[in-house]
Amino acid sequence: MQFKISKELLVQIEQLIHQKNDKELEVLLNDLHHADIAEIFDELEIEEAIYIFKILDSEITAEILTELEDDVREKILNGLSAKEIAEELDELDTDDAADIISELSQSKKEEVISELEDLEHAKDIVELLRYDEDEAGGLMGKELVKVNINWNVLTCVKEMRLQAEHVTRVHSIYVVDDENRLKGRLSLKDLLTTSTKTMISDVYIKKVDSVKVNTPNVEVARIMQKYDLEAIPVVDEMGRLVGRVTIDDIVDVIKEEADKDYQMAAGITQDVEAGDSVSEMIKGRLPWLLIGMVIEIIASFVLKGNEAAFTKYSTLIIFVPLLSATAGNIGVQASAIVVQGLANGSLIEFSKNYFKKELIVAMISGSIISLFLLVFHSIMYQQYQVGIAISISMIVVILFAATLGTLVPLFLHKNKIDPAIATGPFITTTNDVFGILLYFAIARLILGF
Numbered sequence: 001m002q003f004k005i006s007k008e009l010l011v012q013i014e015q016l017i018h019q020k021n022d023k024e025l026e027v028l029l030n031d032l033h034h035a036d037i038a039e040i041f042d043e044l045e046i047e048e049a050i051y052i053f054k055i056l057d058s059e060i061t062a063e064i065l066t067e068l069e070d071d072v073r074e075k076i077l078n079g080l081s082a083k084e085i086a087e088e089l090d091e092l093d094t095d096d097a098a099d100i101i102s103e104l105s106q107s108k109k110e111e112v113i114s115e116l117e118d119l120e121h122a123k124d125i126v127e128l129l130r131y132d133e134d135e136a137g138g139l140m141g142k143e144l145v146k147v148n149i150n151w152n153v154l155t156c157v158k159e160m161r162l163q164a165e166h167v168t169r170v171h172s173i174y175v176v177d178d179e180n181r182l183k184g185r186l187s188l189k190d191l192l193t194t195s196t197k198t199m200i201s202d203v204y205i206k207k208v209d210s211v212k213v214n215t216p217n218v219e220v221a222r223i224m225q226k227y228d229l230e231a232i233p234v235v236d237e238m239g240r241l242v243g244r245v246t247i248d249d250i251v252d253v254i255k256e257e258a259d260k261d262y263q264m265a266a267g268i269t270q271d272v273e274a275g276d277s278v279s280e281m282i283k284g285r286l287p288w289l290l291i292g293m294v295i296e297i298i299a300s301f302v303l304k305g306n307e308a309a310f311t312k313y314s315t316l317i318i319f320v321p322l323l324s325a326t327a328g329n330i331g332v333q334a335s336a337i338v339v340q341g342l343a344n345g346s347l348i349e350f351s352k353n354y355f356k357k358e359l360i361v362a363m364i365s366g367s368i369i370s371l372f373l374l375v376f377h378s379i380m381y382q383q384y385q386v387g388i389a390i391s392i393s394m395i396v397v398i399l400f401a402a403t404l405g406t407l408v409p410l411f412l413h414k415n416k417i418d419p420a421i422a423t424g425p426f427i428t429t430t431n432d433v434f435g436i437l438l439y440f441a442i443a444r445l446i447l448g449f
Contacts, residue, residue, distance in 0.1 A: 038067035050079040062091035086115035095141035098128035137213035140234045140243030146174040154196035171231035175204040295429040327401040327435040328428035334405030362402030366395040389446040397435040
């Protein structure tokens with residue numbers, strides 16, 4: 001059952017804070033999941049959130065930190081001392097701890113690291129901070145279970161018990177050699193049904209999917225999604241096992257990419273959130289508005305250059321908005337499917353078969369729309385030749401829009417530019433200009449003006 005914050009609960013929490021009734025407040029919140037408490041923090045004043053944060057156990061508050069919105073977490077961290085932050089990080093897995101500590105200023109970061117009690121934990125966090133956050137190294141955690149290929153099953157079980165104490169969830173058992181190079185994985189079933197004297201080298205599974213530390217996070221997500229993995233090992237340039245990426249981190253990557261693509265499709269050039277300042281929102285949204293304005297000005301000049309046609313065939317101008325809107329929709333639909341294919345790996349590069357299919361879809365769709373348009377124009381205006389010109393123009397413009405919508409994302413992808421930018425204003429505004437040019441060029445040929 002999904003948790004919903006009620007007004008009564010918020011009022012009760014605020015009253016307990018004002019009464020300094022720490023014991024009852026702790027009992028009330030301890031019954032809630034840390035993700036639900038994080039939602040409550042978003043609704044409270046920052047001073048109230050920090051007050052609650054300091055009375056709860058570190059085991060709970062550490063998990064709350066990972067669920068908070070970035071701006072709320074930043075404010076809470078600013079209200080804590082280096083020692084208090086270190087106490088939280090000691091409770092977290094290395095990947096989550098590294099993500100949080102990376103948000104601190106350099107001076108605060110150094111203070112917090114020096115306050116960490118578990119030196120091995122601190123060493124692992126510092127190592128993770130070296131990696132780019134958009135690569136596998138920046139996603140991975142150091143907590144995992146690994147066994148040596150030269151051990152027997154009895155030794156293996158003993159070592160696994162020791163390692164499992166520091167791992168929240170054991171997804172896989174990895175097999176390495178004396179140089180820590182990843183050799184394969186171990187089936188828990190085989191381990192339980194094999195003699196204790198059997199060597200790991202005789203029972204381990206050699207096939208194991210892995211990624212390198214510099215593999216882009218989007219590629220890691222694609223691999224894990226394709227092979228339905230809950231975790232994937234990460235190796236360095238020499239093939240040594242250095243960590244693992246788990247499904248919870250990949251879900252965050254997929255969400256972030258989806259949010260980014262959705263914003264780019266809407267013409268937002270940088271990551272913008274509801275909590276951002278007015279200036280940040282303007283910087284993210286204004287560039288494409290200005291570009292769109294310039295392109296539409298060009299379209300207006302095209303219209304101005306055909307004023308004579310409007311005098312003689314007045315219905316031509318009536319259907320310009322319809323033509324622009326239809327072409328824009330067709331282009332966005334085509335580009336959206338290509339971008340989706342590039343994202344999930346079903347479409348890697350230009351495909352003649354797919355391009356042919358897209359043109360067939362556009363041709364059939366355009367023919368149906370154009371036929372409807374011809375009938376409508378003939379009934380309403382009885383200008384059959386003009387109706388034919390408009391209908392043929394609609395088919396040509398739709399084919400052009402589908403071609404543009406299909407090829408532009410592929411071109412951007414090939415040149416290492418996010419193709420999601422092609423699903424929004426770029427396609428619609430470009431189609432406006434070229435669509436109107438084609439419209440009047442075909443009308444001029446048929447009507448002879």
